[in-house]
Amino acid sequence: MTKATSDIEDLIDLMARLPGLGPRSARRAVLHLIKKRGPLLTPLAEAMARVGTTARECLNCGNVGTADICDICNSEKRANGQICVVEDVADLWAMERAAVFKGRYHVLGGTLSALDDIGPEDLRIPKLKSRVASEGVTEVILALGATVDGQTTAHYIADELAGVSVTSLAQGVPVGGELDYLDDGTITAALNARKQF
Amino acid sequence: MTKATSDIEDLIDLMARLPGLGPRSARRAVLHLIKKRGPLLTPLAEAMARVGTTARECLNCGNVGTADICDICNSEKRANGQICVVEDVADLWAMERAAVFKGRYHVLGGTLSALDDIGPEDLRIPKLKSRVASEGVTEVILALGATVDGQTTAHYIADELAGVSVTSLAQGVPVGGELDYLDDGTITAALNARKQF
Numbered sequence: 209m210t211k212a213t214s215d216i217e218d219l220i221d222l223m224a225r226l227p228g229l230g231p232r233s234a235r236r237a238v239l240h241l242i243k244k245r246g247p248l249l250t251p252l253a254e255a256m257a258r259v260g261t262t263a264r265e266c267l268n269c270g271n272v273g274t275a276d277i278c279d280i281c282n283s284e285k286r287a288n289g290q291i292c293v294v295e296d297v298a299d300l301w302a303m304e305r306a307a308v309f310k311g312r313y314h315v316l317g318g319t320l321s322a323l324d325d326i327g328p329e330d331l332r333i334p335k336l337k338s339r340v341a342s343e344g345v346t347e348v349i350l351a352l353g354a355t356v357d358g359q360t361t362a363h364y365i366a367d368e369l370a371g372v373s374v375t376s377l378a379q380g381v382p383v384g385g386e387l388d389y390l391d392d393g394t395i396t397a398a399l400n401a402r403k404q405f
Numbered sequence: 406m407t408k409a410t411s412d413i414e415d416l417i418d419l420m421a422r423l424p425g426l427g428p429r430s431a432r433r434a435v436l437h438l439i440k441k442r443g444p445l446l447t448p449l450a451e452a453m454a455r456v457g458t459t460a461r462e463c464l465n466c467g468n469v470g471t472a473d474i475c476d477i478c479n480s481e482k483r484a485n486g487q488i489c490v491v492e493d494v495a496d497l498w499a500m501e502r503a504a505v506f507k508g509r510y511h512v513l514g515g516t517l518s519a520l521d522d523i524g525p526e527d528l529r530i531p532k533l534k535s536r537v538a539s540e541g542v543t544e545v546i547l548a549l550g551a552t553v554d555g556q557t558t559a560h561y562i563a564d565e566l567a568g569v570s571v572t573s574l575a576q577g578v579p580v581g582g583e584l585d586y587l588d589d590g591t592i593t594a595a596l597n598a599r600k601q602f
Contacts, residue, residue, distance in 0.1 A: 213470055215459055219452040225445060226434045233425040239494055240424050241453070242460045242469055248422060253453035255416040256438070260446045262412055263439045272439055273410055297436055 216242070268339070270315030270332055272297050286312045289346035291339065293365065295319055295353060303351060311349075314339065319357035320364055333365060340372055350376040413439070465536070467512030467529055469494050483509050486543035488536065490562065492516055492550060500548060508546075511536065516554035517561055530562060537569055547573040 216238060224234035241249040265271070266278035273279060280286050290311030294300050300313050316331045328334065340348065348369055352358040366374045380398035381390065390398075413435060421431035438446040462468070463475035470476060477483050487508030491497050497510050513528045525531065537545065545566055549555040563571045577595035578587065587595075 213476065215452065215455045215471070216469065219449075219456050222445065222449045222452055227437050228426065228430040228433060235495060235498065236425060237423045238456075239469070242456065245457055245460065248419065249453055249457045252416075252419045253450050253457055255412065255419055256446055256450035256453065258412050259416050259435075259439065260442055260450055263442065272413065272436070274412065279410060298432060301432065 268335075269313050270297070270317055271300055271313060280312055286310065287343070289344060290349060291336070291343070291345050291347075292349045292351050293336065294351050295358065295361075299351060309349075312343075316352075316361065319352065319355070319361040321357050328364065328368075331361070333368065336365070337368060340369055345372055347373045347375060350374065352376070354379060465532075466510050467494070467514055468497055468510060477509055483507065484540070486541060487546060488533070488540070488542050488544075489546045489548050490533065491548050492555065492558075496548060506546075508544075509540075513549075513558065516549065516552070516558040518554050525561065525565075528558070530565065533562070534565060537566055542569055544570045544572060547571065549573070551576060 219241075220231070220234050220238050223229055223237055224231045226234075229237065241252070262274040263272060264274065264276065266273055266281055267276050268281040269278060271278040271280060275282070288311045290309070291314050292300075292303060292309055292311060293314045293316060294303065295316055295318060297315055300315055303309050303313070314332065314336050316333065316336075318326055318331055320326055320328065320331065336348075339345065348365070350362045350365060352362045362376055378401060379394065380401055381387070381394065387395065416438075417428070417431050417435050420426055420434055421428045423431075426434065438449070459471040460469060461471065461473065463470055463478055464473050465478040466475060468475040468477060472479070485508050487506070488511050489497075489500060489506055489508060490511045490513060491500065492513055492515060494512055497512055500506050500510070511529065511533050513530065513533075515523055515528055517523055517525065517528065533545075536542065545562070547559045547562060549559045559573055575598060576591065577598055578584070578591065584592065
């Protein structure tokens with residue numbers, strides 16, 4: 209193996225460690241990159257180098273950005289007394305794409321899990337409590353997954369945050385969802401939460 | 406949007422252009438990269454930069470490497486008079502993983518296609534003919550896909566290469582394959598090519 213071929217092998221091995229890519233799709237991606245050197249490979253390498261040097265977590269909310277305090281935490285417009293609690297940054301981005309929430313966020317970085325031995329200290333929950341106290345927060349919106357761990361975490365946080373209104377996302381039929389394809393739990397939740405038409 | 410956030414957005418957009426990745430999986434991959442900056446993001450950026458500067462196509466066979474002539478074409482051990490014709494580099498790599506073929510390769514870079522207006526000149530077929538003449542080739546093994554375009558290309562090449570033995574991969578039941586799951590064409594081919602047990 210010459211240096212070069214091993215260069216390509218190294219790149220394939222690294223690509224294969226990305227979520228959603230296996231050895232096979234990593235090979236396909238690398239061949240595509242080599243074919244598209246100018247338009248794709250070089251810009252991608254540069255973009256990765258840039259992000260590698262600039263990206264960091266917001267010290268306040270855990271969002272990903274380049275500054276120690278992210279844009280959302282810096283923006284006065286977002287200081288409306290609402291904090292939306294999400295499991296990780298992907299959820300924060302999903303909320304931002306929906307562009308319906310105008311307050312600030314708090315990224316837990318996971319959910320409480322007895323099995324994986326993840327406690328409140330591992331999840332920025334103390335930081336959340338201090339923010340609620342210091343940022344004049346009036347409402348904490350829990351946007352956690354409808355999983356056992358997610359709901360456990362939601363209940364724990366609700367107990368911890370006394371004296372501030374704690375709400376959570378509504379459960380029900382998703383937009384475009386057909387009853388026939390919905391699980392019993394969702395239908396039950398949607399029926400119990402039915403509202404005047 | 407600060408510079409930083411747009412850096413991350415740029416990276417996501419570029420990642421989403423890789424085969425097998427969409428916008429959603431690109432976001433997941435980028436978040437994973439940002440979490441794993443040291444162990445993954447930085448090495449990946451460096452590996453891409455390296456490959457971007459070094460990788461090129463072998464002038465002789467079309468394989469991907471760093472030199473103008475690839476290792477296989479340079480190795481005297483592989484000069485056994487056999488040339489295996491494949492559609493693209495991924496097929497060459499697949500053959501090499503099987504580690505059964507000891508000769509050299511010729512990468513066409515696609516298949517003849519009237520629809521996409523791809524002719525012999527677009528496919529290194531002239532180069533193949535000159536190699537057969539100059540490299541003392543005794544057998545050309547056609548390892549092309551069992552598709553219409555692949556077989557059309559195979560027939561065209563066989564016609565072009567007079568005076569040298571042209572063979573093609575056998576068709577039949579794949580190793581581990583169950584008849585119940587095989588298409589009629591494969592079963593027909595396997596039956597017609599049956600051999601003494």
